[in-house]
Amino acid sequence: MYPAPFRYHRPEDLPAAIKLLSRFGDDAKVLAGGQSLIPMMKLRMGDIAEVIDIGRLSGLSNIEVRESTLCIGALATHAKIAASELAAGIPALVEAAAGIADKQVRSMGTIGGGLSVADASGDWPTCLRGLNASVVIVGAAGSRKVPISDFVVDAYATCLKSDEIVTEIQVPLPDANTSSAYVAFKRAAAAFPTCSVGVQLTLENNICQQVSLVLGCAGPTAVVSAEAEAQLQGKEINSETLRAAAQTIVAASDPPPDARGSAVFKRAMLETLVVEAGERALARCRGEAVNGGHRYA
Amino acid sequence: MPESVVVDVNVNGVAYQREIEPRLLLVEFLREEIGLTGTHIGCDTSYCGACTVTLNGRLVKSCTCLAVQADGGEVCTVEGLEQNGELHPLQEAFSEHHGLQCGYCTPGMLMASKSLLEENPSPSREEIRKGIAGNLCRCTGYVNIIKAIDAAAVKMQGV
Missing domain, CATH: 3.30.390.50 (CO dehydrogenase flavoprotein, C-terminal domain)
Structure with a gap:
């Protein structure tokens, strides 16, 4: 098992990543933690000529509260969410994060990646739907925010255009009741x-x-x-x-x-x-x- | 052929630079490029954990990580556990408590249990089981593996 040959890109920042995606269109795939993408590439699913590694982009893995909303950077790992004191206020979030695969996968896999794969058996699409989350997307045309119910459109299919990347997941903080x-x-x-x-x-x-x-x-x-x-x-x-x-x-x-x-x-x-x-x-x-x-x- | 990339990876304290294809997996880099064959390829599907190493302190399955993802990073493999000819307490405990049968899963088990004990120096048996949930033993020798990790934890606490 071995991925087919591809060209590797490691953009310096988000605009550079978007530019690469605009240039390569459907030939490109975004690599975050790689815990879904690499197994798929090893099985040679899909034609992936260009891999855009966003794993090191800074500022995309923060977990913070803004306006009664828990904002989770797309590159936050499952492990980081499972251990987050802020996320602890939303037990379903922690239960999903802590239960994904094993420690090895949780240390690399990201919420933005796991959600974007939109696997019907994946934990994030189900968990986030129940929490009425929203997904912040950035692309060549600017940024937009879509409710999770509109983000996943079918098995392995999202509303992401080929030049777009998920940058943040927003989950409304629950009230005391x-x-x-x-x-x-x-x-x-x-x-x-x-x-x-x-x-x-x-x-x-x-x-x-x-x-x-x-x-x-x-x-x-x-x-x-x-x-x-x-x-x-x-x-x-x-x-x-x-x-x-x-x-x-x-x-x-x-x-x-x-x-x-x-x-x-x-x-x-x-x-x-x-x-x-x-x-x-x-x-x-x-x-x-x-x-x-x-x-x- | 797509262009190759140059990566710098520090493995067990030694710096390596290699020109590789981007599709090279970290486990292949370790075994074939720098000759550290202690890290095993088991299932090659990110299921079994035999290929477990640490990358920048994070426990990872090196069959599900590209070598370029480790560029500029620090990797620790099973070969890095022994220090100055002295076995790591986990290695000693695995030997003493017969925490291996065929030995194929052992490198991954050692790396996962080292990571577990760093986060939780005195885990319960239940916590040990959860800590090695990403590592399969095809001989089903879990009882002695858990015993060995428990014994190593006690010993390391005493030091």
């Missing part, structure tokens, strides 16, 4: 999840004011269901109401049968994970400390 959870079922640390669920919940006097439910690995892109969310809104959240909403959203999903499990198995697992993630988010809304972590086979 809001919390979240992200749980995946995995066969092994280094494996992609078999299925995953993100939940964000706003609770007032034990009544659900707002909820987002998202399923990962359950279709070409993250699965959401307005019907399932409506089932919970204005209701008390407990294992029964969560189970009913889980059944609704799972019915709207289409998990592909593959080496990780049959569709029947994945549906059952997704339903269980919705309840588990919902209960974790619920406990956190009530101020209880809940241990994070994925489920492993």
